[in-house]
Amino acid sequence: MPEISIPSASPELTGRALFPHRHLLSIADLKPWEIRFLLDEAEQWAKANRGNARKHDDRLAGMTQINAFFENSTRTLLSFEIAGKRLGADVVNMHAGQSSVKKGETLIDTAMTLNAMAADVIVIRHASSGAVALIADKVDCAVLNAGDGWHQHPTQALLDALTIRRRKGGFEGLIVAICGDILHSRVARSNMLSLAALGAQVRAVAPPTLMPSDVEMLGATPYTRMDEGLDGADVVMMLRLQNERMDGAFIPSPREYHMLYGLTPERLAIAKPDALVMHPGPMNRGVEISSNVADDPDRSAITEQVEMGVAVRMACLDVLTRRARGVEGWS
Amino acid sequence: MNIPANNRDSMGVSTLAIVNGMLADPAGAALTAGTILIEGDRIVAAGDVAVPQGAETVDAGGQVVAPGLVDLGVFATDKPAFHFGGITRAALMPDQSSPLDDVGLIRQAARAGKPDFWVHPIAAATRGLKGAELAEIGMMQAAGAKAVGTGRQWIADSGVMLRVLSYASGLGLTVITHAEDSGLAGKAVATSGETATRLGLSHAPACAEALAIARDIMLARETGAAMHFRLVTTGTGFDLIRAAKAEGLKITCGISPAYLFLNDQAVTDFRTFARLSPPLRSEEDRKAALEAVRDGTVDVITSSHDPRGPEDKRLPFADAAPGMAGAETLLALSLNLVRDGLVSINRLMTLLSANPARILDVNAGSFGAGSAADLIFVDPDAPWIVDSEKMAAQAGNTPFDRVPVQGRVRRIMKGGVFF
Numbered sequence: 171m172p173e174i175s176i177p178s179a180s181p182e183l184t185g186r187a188l189f190p191h192r193h194l195l196s197i198a199d200l201k202p203w204e205i206r207f208l209l210d211e212a213e214q215w216a217k218a219n220r221g222n223a224r225k226h227d228d229r230l231a232g233m234t235q236i237n238a239f240f241e242n243s244t245r246t247l248l249s250f251e252i253a254g255k256r257l258g259a260d261v262v263n264m265h266a267g268q269s270s271v272k273k274g275e276t277l278i279d280t281a282m283t284l285n286a287m288a289a290d291v292i293v294i295r296h297a298s299s300g301a302v303a304l305i306a307d308k309v310d311c312a313v314l315n316a317g318d319g320w321h322q323h324p325t326q327a328l329l330d331a332l333t334i335r336r337r338k339g340g341f342e343g344l345i346v347a348i349c350g351d352i353l354h355s356r357v358a359r360s361n362m363l364s365l366a367a368l369g370a371q372v373r374a375v376a377p378p379t380l381m382p383s384d385v386e387m388l389g390a391t392p393y394t395r396m397d398e399g400l401d402g403a404d405v406v407m408m409l410r411l412q413n414e415r416m417d418g419a420f421i422p423s424p425r426e427y428h429m430l431y432g433l434t435p436e437r438l439a440i441a442k443p444d445a446l447v448m449h450p451g452p453m454n455r456g457v458e459i460s461s462n463v464a465d466d467p468d469r470s471a472i473t474e475q476v477e478m479g480v481a482v483r484m485a486c487l488d489v490l491t492r493r494a495r496g497v498e499g500w501s
Numbered sequence: 502m503n504i505p506a507n508n509r510d511s512m513g514v515s516t517l518a519i520v521n522g523m524l525a526d527p528a529g530a531a532l533t534a535g536t537i538l539i540e541g542d543r544i545v546a547a548g549d550v551a552v553p554q555g556a557e558t559v560d561a562g563g564q565v566v567a568p569g570l571v572d573l574g575v576f577a578t579d580k581p582a583f584h585f586g587g588i589t590r591a592a593l594m595p596d597q598s599s600p601l602d603d604v605g606l607i608r609q610a611a612r613a614g615k616p617d618f619w620v621h622p623i624a625a626a627t628r629g630l631k632g633a634e635l636a637e638i639g640m641m642q643a644a645g646a647k648a649v650g651t652g653r654q655w656i657a658d659s660g661v662m663l664r665v666l667s668y669a670s671g672l673g674l675t676v677i678t679h680a681e682d683s684g685l686a687g688k689a690v691a692t693s694g695e696t697a698t699r700l701g702l703s704h705a706p707a708c709a710e711a712l713a714i715a716r717d718i719m720l721a722r723e724t725g726a727a728m729h730f731r732l733v734t735t736g737t738g739f740d741l742i743r744a745a746k747a748e749g750l751k752i753t754c755g756i757s758p759a760y761l762f763l764n765d766q767a768v769t770d771f772r773t774f775a776r777l778s779p780p781l782r783s784e785e786d787r788k789a790a791l792e793a794v795r796d797g798t799v800d801v802i803t804s805s806h807d808p809r810g811p812e813d814k815r816l817p818f819a820d821a822a823p824g825m826a827g828a829e830t831l832l833a834l835s836l837n838l839v840r841d842g843l844v845s846i847n848r849l850m851t852l853l854s855a856n857p858a859r860i861l862d863v864n865a866g867s868f869g870a871g872s873a874a875d876l877i878f879v880d881p882d883a884p885w886i887v888d889s890e891k892m893a894a895q896a897g898n899t900p901f902d903r904v905p906v907q908g909r910v911r912r913i914m915k916g917g918v919f920f
Contacts, residue, residue: 278811
């Protein structure tokens with residue numbers, strides 16, 4: 171297989187300690203330069219993924235990547251699988267339905283089992299906040315958090331940041347409105363931290379019942395009226411509203427939510443004329459976002475987000491295994 | 502040293518004198534050098550009293566002598582931990598694997614610690630602690646229950662709670678309640694605030710506590726019942742208690758050291774040892790709790806001892822069981838309140854011994870004539886470091902792991918006998 175030539179390092183590493191983390195568990199663990207470093211690395215992979223018909227790079231050849239998903243996922247799992255395979259890793263997927271793995275001893279036991287199989291990197295998604303850190307504490311290899319409860323989804327934040335940077339050129343002074351179910355969203359939590367760290371002005375736009383307390387402490391300004399939150403925004407990031415929260419528990423109905431918080435072309439007009447529309451997927455068309463907004467190629471970056479997802483995950487897999495691979499300067 | 506009680510009995514009633522102690526009398530104002538005279542399992546005199554001729558003497562060597570601690574609201578009968586902590590009696594919460602809603606279970610629980618430790622079971626207020634039907638409170642009282650409790654839960658149905666209070670007051674029993682509005686608290690595992698938001702934990706506003714207290718105070722006013730809020734942890738909660746006391750209602754409240762020395766930031770990094778119920782509160786509420794201890798609003802400090810092994814605690818935060826092993830650290834942590842000048846050591850012993858005994862209506866926790874001869878010898882300055890790996894308790898789930906503390910219990914007397 172051909173080895174794609176990837177420039178070795180981001181300018182972020184110059185004169186600094188190497189990326190010091192064993193795991194990628196939370197954006198909160200990363201300094202701004204570390205986020206930028208991962209974005210720079212991912213940028214290279216984004217170019218390679220677009221430029222080459224044959225996308226293989228075998229730097230992870232012989233390494234085992236286990237994707238342990240304790241919660242259902244299609245796109246994130248696929249994205250991690252593709253990323254690992256493009257790097258030449260042996261990728262194994264483990265689906266554990268929440269029902270069969272509810273007891274915590276089982277979770278710890280599962281971690282020990284994965285560890286005993288000598289995985290080199292484990293990608294974990296779990297429905298409980300903190301569960302990934304719990305497993306990371308028990309294994310010897312790198313752990314990537316692919317989403318834990320309402321807590322964090324760091325690779326999503328990185329791929330969103332990369333998408334924004336490619337479209338908008340940078341973050342300084344950029345107004346990013348994150349809209350929807352902030353309360354239950356790990357995507358929102360990761361994005362608020364990363365975008366604020368990168369210099370953007372972050373707004374959290376949500377119905378009061380779906381706004382967590384003290385969201386300002388995560389670097390975002392809260393807005394409960396969609397129109398005010400969208401006013402002058404450069405980026406509009408919509409969040410998925412889970413079905414079970416739509417029927418009277420947190421909001422009265424999907425149609426009322428659409429009326430008050432749905433992203434329609436009329437409402438998008440309140441944002442800047444070139445405002446970028448993003449959504450982590452999967453979308454509830456007609457609830458949080460109208461189809462004509464989601465499908466507008468001039469405004470929507472939704473498919474580009476998916477594309478950047480693979481690049482970001484390749485970068486994270488590469489960087490987190492460098493020490494184990496004995497990459498020069500990283501051992 | 503063991504002094505078997507029957508040796509003394511064989512000579513008629515002989516007297517044991519504890520001399521050369523610094524007495525931390527809950528009824529006193531300061532430590533005073535003095536003597537305690539004991540006959541059988543009862544104290545007969547304490548203070549500046551002469552040692553009768555022929556009395557056996559025990560030299561306390563200048564150590565602090567205090568009543569044994571009476572721990573109002575523990576979840577397990579964990580004798581090694583209680584002995585380490587100087588706790589000689591504990592009121593056992595009805596939340597056992599089989600809820601204490603039955604005469605046989607109460608009788609069994611009351612026997613479990615004897616002779617060197619006494620358990621005072623708290624009768625479940627409702628069958629199965631389900632908050633619906635009255636349990637056989639009167640029969641459980643006859644079997645040894647010393648109070649009635651709602652357990653870990655609030656009774657959401659106000660009609661049921663009204664009947665629990667009026668029925669218990671007819672029997673002269675205090676109702677011990679958990680103050681968290683269940684509709685608001687729901688499945689929350691943390692207090693609303695920055696920490697819960699950062700960690701992505703389900704959270705409820707701290708006013709869940711004040712809401713519950715406000716309703717229960719109204720029901721106490723209606724029924725004239727005596728009610729004890731086992732753990733009050735918020736400033737607004739204490740304000741309500743303060744006002745109810747000023748009004749003359751029979752309301753008392755307690756707290757455990759965790760809420761006095763930790764705030765909700767202790768759960769950062771998903772530390773399940775700091776997952777408690779009610780959850781740890783904001784720094785502002787923690788300071789309000791210290792003030793409530795200082796100004797006398799708090800009546801009781803309890804360990805809320807709830808040892809939990811890894812199967813309950815090595816879990817994702819929301820799945821972990823709430824509770825901490827607190828018996829061993831109860832006295833040492835509480836002594837911080839004395840060192841910080843919030844309360845005298847005598848007042849502290851009122852909170853740890855005399856008041857809980859009074860609420861349970863047991864003749865203990867004081868140096869008064871006729872009080873049970875449950876005593877501890879304490880070195881209040883002895884330094885040690887809490888180590889979750891090396892605890893006497895059934896499990897080491899303490900949020901105070903590696904914290905340096907001061908104060909060790911050197912000897913324990915239960916019912917006139919040293920153990």
